[in-house]
Amino acid sequence: MTTFRQAGLILLIAVGLAGVTAAVHPKRPAFVAPPTDPNQLNLAQVQHWAGTVLWVDARPDAEFASGHIPEAVSLNFENWPEQFPKFLDLYGPDRQVVVYCSATSCQLSREIAEKLRTSGITNAYFLEGGWEAWKQAHP
Amino acid sequence: MRLSLLLSLFLAVPAFAQLKWETTEQSVKAKPGDHEIVATYRFTNTGTTPITIDNVHTSCGCTTAALAKNDYAPGESGQIVARMDIASRTGHQEKSIIVTTKENAKSPTVLRLLADIPEPIVMKPSFVMWTIGESPTPKTIDIKVTDGFPIKLLKVEADNPDIQLEVSEVRPGVELQVKVTPKDTKRPESATLLVRTDYPTDNPQTYYAYARVR
Numbered sequence: 321m322t323t324f325r326q327a328g329l330i331l332l333i334a335v336g337l338a339g340v341t342a343a344v345h346p347k348r349p350a351f352v353a354p355p356t357d358p359n360q361l362n363l364a365q366v367q368h369w370a371g372t373v374l375w376v377d378a379r380p381d382a383e384f385a386s387g388h389i390p391e392a393v394s395l396n397f398e399n400w401p402e403q404f405p406k407f408l409d410l411y412g413p414d415r416q417v418v419v420y421c422s423a424t425s426c427q428l429s430r431e432i433a434e435k436l437r438t439s440g441i442t443n444a445y446f447l448e449g450g451w452e453a454w455k456q457a458h459p
Numbered sequence: 460m461r462l463s464l465l466l467s468l469f470l471a472v473p474a475f476a477q478l479k480w481e482t483t484e485q486s487v488k489a490k491p492g493d494h495e496i497v498a499t500y501r502f503t504n505t506g507t508t509p510i511t512i513d514n515v516h517t518s519c520g521c522t523t524a525a526l527a528k529n530d531y532a533p534g535e536s537g538q539i540v541a542r543m544d545i546a547s548r549t550g551h552q553e554k555s556i557i558v559t560t561k562e563n564a565k566s567p568t569v570l571r572l573l574a575d576i577p578e579p580i581v582m583k584p585s586f587v588m589w590t591i592g593e594s595p596t597p598k599t600i601d602i603k604v605t606d607g608f609p610i611k612l613l614k615v616e617a618d619n620p621d622i623q624l625e626v627s628e629v630r631p632g633v634e635l636q637v638k639v640t641p642k643d644t645k646r647p648e649s650a651t652l653l654v655r656t657d658y659p660t661d662n663p664q665t666y667y668a669y670a671r672v673r
Contacts (some may be wrong), residue, residue, distance in 0.1 A: 380520050397521065400547035405669060406653065412673050413590050427519065440584030456492070 333392065338350070347453070359433055361418065362448045365459050369416045376419040376436075376444075378428040389454055395432060404439070411441065420447040420454065474672035476537040477506040478531075478560065484571040489545060491608045492659065496574045500556070502631040506533040515539060518555040522572065541572055549578040556564050557581065579608045580654065581662040583588070586670040589644045597638040600668055602654060604633040610658040622670045 322400040326362040366373060375392035377384045393410055395403045411417065419434060429446035436444035447453065502527035504510045510531050515524045522543045526562050530539055541556050544600045556570040579623040580602060587598040611632040617639075641648055652668040 361643055375569035397546040398544070398547050401667065405667075408586065408671055409649070411671075413588065427553070431552075435547075435549075438584070440588075 325356040345457050353367075356457070357430065357446075359437075359445045360448050361445045363398060366416075366445075366447065372415050373416050376417055376432065377420050377451075378418055378421045378432040383422065387451075389451070392420075395419075396428070397432070399433075400435075415443075417441055417444040418447055420450045421442065423450045423452040424452055461530050477504065477563075478502045478510060478512075478568065478648070479505040480557075480568065480570075482572065485541075485570060486573040487599075489574065489576045489597070490549060491577070491579060494545055496545065496576070498543075500541070500570050501536060501538045503536040504533055508511055508562075509531050509533065512532060512537075512558060513561045513564075514557075514559040514567075516557050518557070521548070522554045522556070523558045525595050535580065539570065541570070543572060543574060545576055549576050550576075551575055570658055577604045577605050578605065579658075579664075580604055580612075580656070580666050582654070582666070582668050586671075587639050587669075588671045589641055591647065591673065593629070593643045593644050595644050597640040598670075600637045600652070601629075602635045603669075608658070610656050612654065613657055613663075614653075614655040616653050616655075617650045617670070618653065619648060619650035619670075621648050622652075626653065637668075639670050641670070644672050646672070 343374055344380045375389045376395045377392045378395075379388075380396060380398065381394060385394075388394070393403075395407050395408050417433070418438070419429040419433040421432075429450060433444045433446040449456075466548050470505070479502060481501040483500065487498055488498045489496055502668070507508065512526060512529050515526055517524050522541055524539050524541045526539050539556065539558065541553070541554075543549065543554055551621040552572075552574040554572045554574070556572065557567050558570060559567040559649060561600065569661060580605075583601045587600060589595060589598075602612060602615070604612060611633075612635055615626050615637050621642045624639045625640070627638075628634070628637045629636055637652070638654070648671065652670065654666040654668065655663070656666065
């Protein structure tokens with residue numbers, strides 16, 4: 321009985337200490353995953369749109385030139401004034417715009433999609449995993 | 460003997476190299492006319508051994524980070540200067556600069572650059588569209604100069620006579636309402652709306668909005 325009591329006491333102390341650590345430790349992990357951006361899509365979601373997707377490559381021109389998703393259009397902050405009208409010539413109300421950049425850590429696709437939405441292209445999304453994810457799915 | 464060994468173990472000062480940063484986060488607000496944002500991150504090697512910064516990379520191709528040299532003696536200070544190209548970026552921007560040292564390769568320091576870039580002129584929206592056969596009803600673009608920018612809106616014109624504009628001044632020179640109407644929507648049409656300004660005086664800028672029928 322004493323052994324059980326001691327074990328219970330140790331467990332109680334451990335749980336208490338863990339609770340305090342979880343509450344005050346500066347590097348404690350988040351209990352709840354950060355909310356996903358509603359404008360972020362994965363490849364499986366994009367594939368539902370099949371031929372209606374207008375791919376937008378947000379990477380710098382040199383990276384676009386070295387390889388991109390077939391029929392993607394280049395649109396980046398550095399050349400926005402020249403590239404945006406060209407993008408509009410391909411855009412139509414029946415097309416879903418999906419922006420990508422190099423990989424998951426890249427923020428450019430999110431930023432370009434946001435700029436497109438504020439410009440009036442309401443159906444602009446960005447691809448989770450970016451160009452790397454697309455390449456992995458299309459070896 | 461044992462006691463002295465134990466004491467020496469406890470009292471020995473371990474050799475270590477460590478960078479202490481003045482700040483790892485900088486907030487910068489761009490001013491009218493700025494083409495880049497510059498932030499400086501100062502550090503000191505507060506350790507007891509030399510330290511080598513062997514890698515500095517940024518989260519965006521738009522940002523560079525310059526370091527004068529790689530090796531820093533104990534007590535020596537240095538700085539990393541980050542420069543972000545504004546280009547067509549506007550609004551709140553967050554970029555990271557990741558600094559890795561040879562001595563602590565698995566724990567890089569992440570420096571954050573928070574930039575606020577005001578847009579000289581806000582157009583809501585900057586693109587209007589009609590589908591073929593849709594009723595050619597007017598669509599409105601609101602154009603406004605952002606507070607703090609010494610810009611005067613002079614004129615708005617379209618480069619295609621089949622897209623008509625009706626411009627009304629909400630506040631003269633600083634806020635306009637433009638009603639855009641295609642003559643008809645029977646065939647595809649394309650127009651660029653040119654928003655003429657008087658700023659900067661030596662090379663006045665034109666801003667663009669777009670209309671399409673498709």
